Amino acid sequence: MPDPLFPFDYYDGFLQTQKASGNGDVEVWLFTMKSLLHSLPPSNQKIICILFEMMNDVSQKSDINLMTPSNLAIVFGPNLLKPRVETMQSVMTDTPTINTLIKKMIENYEELFNDTVFPEFINSNNDNC
Numbered sequence: 001m002p003d004p005l006f007p008f009d010y011y012d013g014f015l016q017t018q019k020a021s022g023n024g025d026v027e028v029w030l031f032t033m034k035s036l037l038h039s040l041p042p043s044n045q046k047i048i049c050i051l052f053e054m055m056n057d058v059s060q061k062s063d064i065n066l067m068t069p070s071n072l073a074i075v076f077g078p079n080l081l082k083p084r085v086e087t088m089q090s091v092m093t094d095t096p097t098i099n100t101l102i103k104k105m106i107e108n109y110e111e112l113f114n115d116t117v118f119p120e121f122i123n124s125n126n127d128n129c
Contacts, residue, residue: 004079005048008083014081015101018098051076053113069106072106077095077098080098
């Protein structure tokens with residue numbers, strides 16, 4: 001893929017959303033994240049929905065597999081959301097924010113990807129995607 005799953009052009013928007021409202025009001029964060037997710041290309045939206053459903057499912061069994069939302073975010077985050085040009089400085093400063101964002105998306109999967117927000121993803125094989 002030429003772009004990561006969260007395309008390069010959306011990098012600043014997702015990062016700024018996390019920095020601005022990530023540690024505050026969850027409702028504001030959810031509203032802003034839903035808007036950003038809806039602005040992504042439809043194919044990216046679908047894959048993100050499926051991937052975060054899988055990560056949410058895996059994290060539900062973290063007592064057995066040790067893959068908490070935080071651990072999953074550390075593994076997946078840097079590959080899902082990255083700047084067009086990565087520097088050592090951007091890696092050092094942005095990685096904690098990216099990991100927190102991905103962790104929070106996993107933890108809030110049900111609220112981010114529900115049939116009200118993403119009705120086009122509902123089908124017989126998958127509840128939300």
